[in-house]
Amino acid sequence: MVFEQLRSNDRAQIVLGLLTGIVFGFLLQKGGVTEYSVIIGQLLLTDFTVIQVMLSAVIVGMIGVYAMKGAGLARLHCRMGSVGATVIGGLIFGAGFAILGYCPGTAAGAVGSGAMDAAIGMVGIAIGAGIFAHLYPYLSRSVLNRGTFPAETIPELVGVRPWIVVIVIAILIAGFLYMLTILGF
Amino acid sequence: MTEWFMMASWSPYIVGAGIGVLIWTSFLFSDRPLGCSTAYAKTAGMVESAISQKKSEKMPYYQKFTPKVDWQWMLIIGVVIGAFLSAYLSGTFTLLIVPPLFAASFGTDPIIRSAVALLGGILMGIGARWAGGCTSGHGMSGTLQLSVASWVAAICFFAGGILIAGLIYGFSFI
Numbered sequence: 001m002v003f004e005q006l007r008s009n010d011r012a013q014i015v016l017g018l019l020t021g022i023v024f025g026f027l028l029q030k031g032g033v034t035e036y037s038v039i040i041g042q043l044l045l046t047d048f049t050v051i052q053v054m055l056s057a058v059i060v061g062m063i064g065v066y067a068m069k070g071a072g073l074a075r076l077h078c079r080m081g082s083v084g085a086t087v088i089g090g091l092i093f094g095a096g097f098a099i100l101g102y103c104p105g106t107a108a109g110a111v112g113s114g115a116m117d118a119a120i121g122m123v124g125i126a127i128g129a130g131i132f133a134h135l136y137p138y139l140s141r142s143v144l145n146r147g148t149f150p151a152e153t154i155p156e157l158v159g160v161r162p163w164i165v166v167i168v169i170a171i172l173i174a175g176f177l178y179m180l181t182i183l184g185f
Numbered sequence: 186m187t188e189w190f191m192m193a194s195w196s197p198y199i200v201g202a203g204i205g206v207l208i209w210t211s212f213l214f215s216d217r218p219l220g221c222s223t224a225y226a227k228t229a230g231m232v233e234s235a236i237s238q239k240k241s242e243k244m245p246y247y248q249k250f251t252p253k254v255d256w257q258w259m260l261i262i263g264v265v266i267g268a269f270l271s272a273y274l275s276g277t278f279t280l281l282i283v284p285p286l287f288a289a290s291f292g293t294d295p296i297i298r299s300a301v302a303l304l305g306g307i308l309m310g311i312g313a314r315w316a317g318g319c320t321s322g323h324g325m326s327g328t329l330q331l332s333v334a335s336w337v338a339a340i341c342f343f344a345g346g347i348l349i350a351g352l353i354y355g356f357s358f359i
Contacts, residue, residue, distance in 0.1 A: 021263015094345020124306020
């Protein structure tokens with residue numbers, strides 16, 4: 001593949017990571033999702049900016065990634081989840097999300113916008129990741145593999161062609177976003 | 186064009202579509218999804234290996250996520266720079282420690298907000314690595330690949346977040 005050389009070039013990837021981050025940070029800040037009040041507003045269901053940004057990204061990203069996959073230009077990177085890892089971890093993350101008021105990406109964006117509480121939050125996230133790294137050998141033996149999900153992807157789970165799921169999810173997301181505008185968000 | 190870059194905010198749909206396109210480029214040029222929480226695990230690993238390289242090298246988690254500066258680590262540095270550029274160009278850059286919404290309920294003491302942010306961050310760091318991703322890695326990059334784990338994770342992020350935010354600030358829908 002044309003891109004294999006670029007993908008395995010460590011130096012080029014460091015530059016690409018930085019450039020990708022700059023564009024990502026710029027977009028997050030312009031979207032307002034680097035603000036504490038916008039994220040908390042989403043969790044209080046009074047402001048739907050976070051969901052609007054995320055779901056628009058999912059529609060556009062999904063169609064493009066599946067098109068590139070079809071053309072042999074991209075491969076999927078899905079991992080198997082489980083109740084013990086995904087549900088428990090997700091709920092702990094959610095609690096942190098509400099208490100911090102930023103997520104790992106938007107915290108970095110908030111720091112760039114001048115929010116120094118987000119910098120303390122970033123230190124906290126790194127400490128939390130370190131704590132998890134220490135707990136990992138114990139957790140992987142006890143909870144992380146409990147209740148493994150039956151499939152990696154939704155098309156595998158329901159047993160239909162991926163494109164059908166792509167189209168159905170795109171329609172559902174578009175409908176949900178339309179409903180939000182009707183409700184005045 | 187320049188006026189556009191100087192605007193204080195863009196439509197969330199434009200921003201989301203832009204992030205979607207950015208995810209195409211990361212799949213195409215880097216063969217990876219766009220995710221932010223791995224960089225924090227790598228940072229923790231770098232700090233630990235600076236303290237004791239022998240100990241950190243033996244930890245299975247840091248064998249899985251090698252603590253080094255790479256695409257994912259530079260991504261976070263880029264996000265800080267990109268957000269700064271956006272805020273600076275639009276004149277909205279404001280240094281603060283206590284966000285106004287937090288101050289209205291819990292006061293303007295920076296120590297209280299710092300302690301809460303640190304605690305929230307620690308929980309988030311544990312949860313992100315426990316679930317194997319964050320709001321970007323699972324919430325956008327994973328869900329758009331139609332990953333079952335990512336959809337479940339994203340629902341749990343918001344379920345946990347809505348519950349705890351409601352307990353902190355009061356549920357708006359009750």
